[in-house]
Amino acid sequence: xxxxxxxxxxxxxxxxxxxxxxxxxxxxxxxxxxxxxxxxxxxxxxxxxxxxxxxxxxxxxxxxxxxxxxxxxxxxxxxxxxxxxxxxxxxxxxxxxxxxxxxxxxxxxxxxxxxxxxxxxxxxxxxxxxxxxxxxxxxxxxxxxxxxxxxxxxxxxxxxxxxxxxxxxxxxxxxxxxxxxxxxxxxxxxxxxxxxxxxxxxxxxxxxxxxxxxxxxxxxxxxxxxxxxxxxxxxxx
Numbered sequence: 001x002x003x004x005x006x007x008x009x010x011x012x013x014x015x016x017x018x019x020x021x022x023x024x025x026x027x028x029x030x031x032x033x034x035x036x037x038x039x040x041x042x043x044x045x046x047x048x049x050x051x052x053x054x055x056x057x058x059x060x061x062x063x064x065x066x067x068x069x070x071x072x073x074x075x076x077x078x079x080x081x082x083x084x085x086x087x088x089x090x091x092x093x094x095x096x097x098x099x100x101x102x103x104x105x106x107x108x109x110x111x112x113x114x115x116x117x118x119x120x121x122x123x124x125x126x127x128x129x130x131x132x133x134x135x136x137x138x139x140x141x142x143x144x145x146x147x148x149x150x151x152x153x154x155x156x157x158x159x160x161x162x163x164x165x166x167x168x169x170x171x172x173x174x175x176x177x178x179x180x181x182x183x184x185x186x187x188x189x190x191x192x193x194x195x196x197x198x199x200x201x202x203x204x205x206x207x208x209x210x211x212x213x214x215x216x217x218x219x220x221x222x223x224x225x226x227x228x229x230x231x232x233x234x235x236x237x
Contacts, residue, residue: 060094060095060098062098062102063087063091063099064087064088065085065086065087065099065120066085067083067084067085067086067103068085068086068127069082069083069084069127070082070083070084070107071083071084073233074113075192075196075233075234076196076234077148077196078114078115078147078148078150078195078196079111079112079113079147080114080115080117080144080147081107081111081115081116081117082116082230083103083107083117083119084119084127084128085103085119085120086120086121086123086127087099087121087122087123087133087134088123089122089123090133090165091120091133091134092164093134093164096120096133096134096136096162097136097162099118100118100136100138100160100162101160103116104116104118104138104160112153114139114140114148114149114150115137115138115139115144115146115147115150116138116139117136117137117138117144117227118135118138119135119230120133120134120135120136121133130228130229131228133166134163134164134165135162135228136160136161136162137161137227138158138159138160138161139158139161140157140158140159141157142158142159142161143161143201144223144227145195145204145223148195149201163228179214179218179222183212185226185231185232187208187212187214187219187222188222188223188225188226189231189232189233189234190208190211190212191205191208191219191222191226192233192234193234194207194208196234205220205223
């Protein structure tokens with residue numbers, strides 16, 4: 001065996017390797033499908049356009065207010081509360097409702113009340129007189145006179161009735177009812193007594209109307225006036 005017989009098989013192997021390498025470098029690459037590049041198992045992130053409207057809108061803040069006085073005006077068998085509140089400026093119905101809801105929730109945490117009346121006063125006005133900024137009643141059917149219908153711990157019938165502005169715009173005068181204020185006060189007092197004795201709202205209106213010889217609609221006006229102006233009621237027993 002000479003040296004050339006050893007070189008020939010080595011040269012053949014080298015030549016084959018060179019040919020294979022040349023073929024690999026000249027081969028056309030297989031293109032990747034676009035779908036294989038963009039496909040992802042992650043859910044797309046939400047954009048501003050895809051968000052439901054209103055999800056970033058903040059709730060209206062409760063306007064500034066100060067509780068001036070909380071007075072228990074409960075009568076026999078019926079628990080009632082009056083709250084006098086100072087507001088910093090004239091408020092809308094929605095703003096008064098926000099304040100009222102917050103105050104009612106706070107008061108009901110400790111004691112059950114059949115009805116709560118709230119009186120709002122503008123800056124510089126007498127908080128012991130008629131309300132000047134608005135009023136609200138939280139009671140069965142939204143009526144102060146229906147307080148006797150409330151059941152302990154059951155607020156299913158309770159509604160919040162809100163009035164905006166000064167009570168003077170809605171208060172009956174002698175020209176409206178043709179009844180002096182002193183008599184209207186007595187009628188209101190008698191109405192509360194009748195309701196606290198167990199009469200329902202309609203029944204008490206009928207009873208007082210017949211007793212004083214006036215229409216039931218007038219009794220209802222006087223009932224609202226007495227509530228708004230905080231007229232005296234029978235003491236609790």
